[in-house]
Amino acid sequence: MSTDKVDHSKFDKIHADQLEYNAKRASGYREQALKLYPWICGRCAREFNRKNLSELTVHHIDHNHGNNPSDGSNWELLCLYCHDEEHTKFVNQVRYGNNGSTVVKAATHNPFADLKAKMEAKK
Numbered sequence: 001m002s003t004d005k006v007d008h009s010k011f012d013k014i015h016a017d018q019l020e021y022n023a024k025r026a027s028g029y030r031e032q033a034l035k036l037y038p039w040i041c042g043r044c045a046r047e048f049n050r051k052n053l054s055e056l057t058v059h060h061i062d063h064n065h066g067n068n069p070s071d072g073s074n075w076e077l078l079c080l081y082c083h084d085e086e087h088t089k090f091v092n093q094v095r096y097g098n099n100g101s102t103v104v105k106a107a108t109h110n111p112f113a114d115l116k117a118k119m120e121a122k123k
Contacts, residue, residue: 029068029075033058036072043082057083063090 039048039056048056059078060067067074078086 030058032068032070033072033075033077037075037077040077041079041082042076043078043086046079048079055080059083059086 039053056077056079059076061074061076
C-alpha cells in the first residue's frame with residue numbers, strides 16, 4: 001500500500017501559473033489576430049486549420065512589432081513562406097534602396113506632333 005501524499009499546494013501553484021500563462025497569451029497580438037481574421041494567408045491564400053495553424057504567422061505591416069492596435073490594422077496573417085519573403089523584400093529595400101517603386105514621370109514627347117505638316121511637305 002502506498003503512503004505517498006498528494007501535494008495539493010504544488011498542484012495549485014502549477015495550475016495558477018498555467019491560468020496566468022493562458023491569460024497572458026490570450027491577450028497577445030497573435031491570438032487577437034487569429035480571432036479577427038480568417039485563417040488564410042493574405043498572399044498565397046493557403047487555408048489553415050487547427051492542425052497546421054502553427055504555420056500561420058502574424059505580420060506587422062509597418063514592420064514595427066510594438067505597433068499593435070486592437071483593431072488589427074497593422075497585422076496581416078501570412079504563412080511561413082510568404083512571411084519570410086515579405087521580410088526578405090524589406091531587408092533588401094533597406095540594404096539596397098527602393099528601386100522598384102520609383103516615380104516615373106509621364107512622357108511628354110509626342111511622335112505625331114508634326115505628322116500632318118510632314119505628310120503635306122512630302123506631296
